Amino acid sequence: MLLFENKQQKLLNLLKFTGSPFKKFVSTGEIEEDIGLVQSRYDLLNSIVNIIEKDENFILPIIGDVGTGKTHLFWALKHELYYYNMVYISLEKVIKKFYYYIYSEFIENMGIEVLRSIARRLCDNWGALERKFGFFHLADIEKVRKVAFDTWAPNFENKTAIKDIIYALTAHQLDPYKKIEVERWLLGEIIDIRELSRLNLSHDLRGRNHSYTMMKVLVENSIVNSVLFIDDFEKIISMMKPITIEEEKEEVFDRSWLYGSRESPEKRTAEKLLDKVLNLNKIKGLRIIITLKSKDYYKKIQDQFENKNSGLLNVLREPIILTNFVEKDLATFYKKNLEFFFGNINYFDYFKDFSDSYYPIDENVLKYIYNYTKGNPREIIKLLNKIFNEIILSNQDLNEILKRYQ
Amino acid sequence: MTNSPNFILYDSLRNIQTNGKFTGAIISKWQDKIIFSDNIFVSELEGISISEGLMVGFEKIEKKFTPFSRTNNFKWNSNEIPLEYSVLIPENTMEQYDQGQFSNDFPFTLNLLHTAGLYINDLKCGINHLDFFKGEILKNPISMIRNGIIVADRVVIDDNGDPVFYDCLIVGRDKSDELKISYEPIINVDDKVVEYIIILGIEELKI
Numbered sequence: 001m002l003l004f005e006n007k008q009q010k011l012l013n014l015l016k017f018t019g020s021p022f023k024k025f026v027s028t029g030e031i032e033e034d035i036g037l038v039q040s041r042y043d044l045l046n047s048i049v050n051i052i053e054k055d056e057n058f059i060l061p062i063i064g065d066v067g068t069g070k071t072h073l074f075w076a077l078k079h080e081l082y083y084y085n086m087v088y089i090s091l092e093k094v095i096k097k098f099y100y101y102i103y104s105e106f107i108e109n110m111g112i113e114v115l116r117s118i119a120r121r122l123c124d125n126w127g128a129l130e131r132k133f134g135f136f137h138l139a140d141i142e143k144v145r146k147v148a149f150d151t152w153a154p155n156f157e158n159k160t161a162i163k164d165i166i167y168a169l170t171a172h173q174l175d176p177y178k179k180i181e182v183e184r185w186l187l188g189e190i191i192d193i194r195e196l197s198r199l200n201l202s203h204d205l206r207g208r209n210h211s212y213t214m215m216k217v218l219v220e221n222s223i224v225n226s227v228l229f230i231d232d233f234e235k236i237i238s239m240m241k242p243i244t245i246e247e248e249k250e251e252v253f254d255r256s257w258l259y260g261s262r263e264s265p266e267k268r269t270a271e272k273l274l275d276k277v278l279n280l281n282k283i284k285g286l287r288i289i290i291t292l293k294s295k296d297y298y299k300k301i302q303d304q305f306e307n308k309n310s311g312l313l314n315v316l317r318e319p320i321i322l323t324n325f326v327e328k329d330l331a332t333f334y335k336k337n338l339e340f341f342f343g344n345i346n347y348f349d350y351f352k353d354f355s356d357s358y359y360p361i362d363e364n365v366l367k368y369i370y371n372y373t374k375g376n377p378r379e380i381i382k383l384l385n386k387i388f389n390e391i392i393l394s395n396q397d398l399n400e401i402l403k404r405y406q
Numbered sequence: 407m408t409n410s411p412n413f414i415l416y417d418s419l420r421n422i423q424t425n426g427k428f429t430g431a432i433i434s435k436w437q438d439k440i441i442f443s444d445n446i447f448v449s450e451l452e453g454i455s456i457s458e459g460l461m462v463g464f465e466k467i468e469k470k471f472t473p474f475s476r477t478n479n480f481k482w483n484s485n486e487i488p489l490e491y492s493v494l495i496p497e498n499t500m501e502q503y504d505q506g507q508f509s510n511d512f513p514f515t516l517n518l519l520h521t522a523g524l525y526i527n528d529l530k531c532g533i534n535h536l537d538f539f540k541g542e543i544l545k546n547p548i549s550m551i552r553n554g555i556i557v558a559d560r561v562v563i564d565d566n567g568d569p570v571f572y573d574c575l576i577v578g579r580d581k582s583d584e585l586k587i588s589y590e591p592i593i594n595v596d597d598k599v600v601e602y603i604i605i606l607g608i609e610e611l612k613i
Contacts, residue, residue: 129504133460133477134431134444134495135557136546136611137507 020388021341025381029088033075038329059288064322067378070291085226091235099211123173141174161213233290234297239270324375364406416492434492439463453484473523502589506573507559515543520607546606552599554578
């Protein structure tokens with residue numbers, strides 16, 4: 001029978017073995033965040049959820065300084081609204097093939113089964129699954145296509161794109177010889193010209209109009225609602241800034257030949273990107289959330305919207321401000337992280353033995369961290385990581401290390 | 407006549423009649439013939455009427471059995487209803503049936519243009535083409551078996567010469583003569599219990 005056990009030393013030994021629990025201080029759209037929000041952000045989350053559930057089409061800005069947790073908020077929203085198609089893109093990464101990239105993200109998020117079910121439902125609406133004498137399907141693919149063109153295509157601007165999409169959807173449901181290739185087309189795979197001509201299609205979904213129209217078809221006909229989370233939206237504004245003489249690089253090619261002396265290619269790209277985002281707002285049922293680093297950027301975005309069309313300001317909702325942690329949040333955040341970490345490595349004794357303690361650090365250290373970082377979540381994680389690394393790697397006494405942070 | 411349990415619209419054997427106008431997937435059995443329809447009107451006073459129903463079966467012409475499928479309107483007065491039963495297939499069963507179907511254009515499937523008899527169990531004038539079609543996939547088979555009807559998406563004749571139906575709706579009576587409906591993705595039937603198998607011609611369905 002074990003009469004005595006130094007649980008604190010055991011925890012430290014375990015940490016020496018596993019490393020710091022606070023390694024990841026930048027949230028990304030690719031790696032899922034499992035830890036929920038801190039208490040002070042619940043109201044903020046609820047107000048975003050309310051807007052999403054109440055309205056069908058809007059652009060909702062979320063303003064928060066660097067490291068306040070805007071991307072982390074995406075994951076919290078995704079967990080909360082698990083019954084939505086929620087897609088993340090960052091403008092730091094995606095500028096070219098914008099629609100194609102978003103479409104691919106939607107497909108990845110929805111999955112192939114949803115795509116198949118939408119194709120089936122649409123073809124059913126066009127009369128493909130009509131049963132003669134109550135039992136027998138006698139679909140005539142050309143007739144179904146004609147019904148689709150006559151009844152459905154007028155709602156879409158680009159006729160070539162919608163023609164290809166109707167052709168693909170009907171072939172997917174009714175032409176078994178082409179089903180597999182067409183499914184690849186619908187999934188957004190790159191299709192060579194020979195295959196395209198065999199399928200009787202003009203472009204694959206890399207074409208801007210095709211991917212936009214297909215996304216419209218997908219979002220408007222999906223049973224679940226969709227939310228597009230565009231991170232780092234201020235990138236558009238920063239690209240629009242004129243290049244100062246100091247920044248200007250010496251180039252052999254004179255860009256003014258193409259873009260004139262007043263405009264830079266980046267500005268043109270940014271304007272196009274803004275137009276594309278505004279075009280996305282025309283997709284019925286697509287809710288858009290954008291993140292900005294400051295209120296200045298929000299004002300500039302407002303100006304841009306007004307310059308395009310003053311009516312566009314109606315789709316722009318009042319911004320939601322993401323502030324730093326309040327002091328109470330830090331303790332909750334710290335405990336949540338450690339519980340998640342030790343739970344993940346199956347050290348469940350942590351919940352029993354350290355439920356009321358902040359071991360290996362203490363309340364004073366937490367206070368120091370809060371004051372030092374002013375409650376910025378990213379800075380908090382960085383500092384916690386530094387302290388834990390010192391505890392794990394140094395041979396100094398724990399109290400001596402902690403003294404430096406009090 | 408008594409009220410029926412859910413899907414039975416008419417059953418002469420158990421004295422069941424559900425009055426009203428019904429639409430959906432309806433199978434009615436009339437002697438050794440089957441009527442498929444998307445509507446039926448059942449009334450205590452006016453009898454039963456089906457508009458635009460497809461009757462499938464064999465008829466004897468000059469001592470030879472000839473398969474047929476014909477579209478017609480049917481009406482019987484309340485005192486002379488020759489139907490044995492009429493059932494409405496539940497929508498969820500039809501959804502299962504729909505999902506299991508091959509497209510008409512599926513490769514390697516034989517789609518007959520005109521309705522043909524694959525098999526009829528008759529001592530004198532029987533037809534048996536089961537061996538000829540061994541291993542082939544035949545689309546739209548309808549079969550009358552000893553105490554039921556099978557409507558399937560396709561049939562394949564196995565090595566023993568028995569028909570294997572795929573994606574089938576089965577309507578039949580159980581031991582206590584109660585009508586039952588079921589869906590089976592695959593069912594192997596011994597040819598001894600088969601009364602007949604008819605392959606519906608797709609051109610005739612279009613008429």
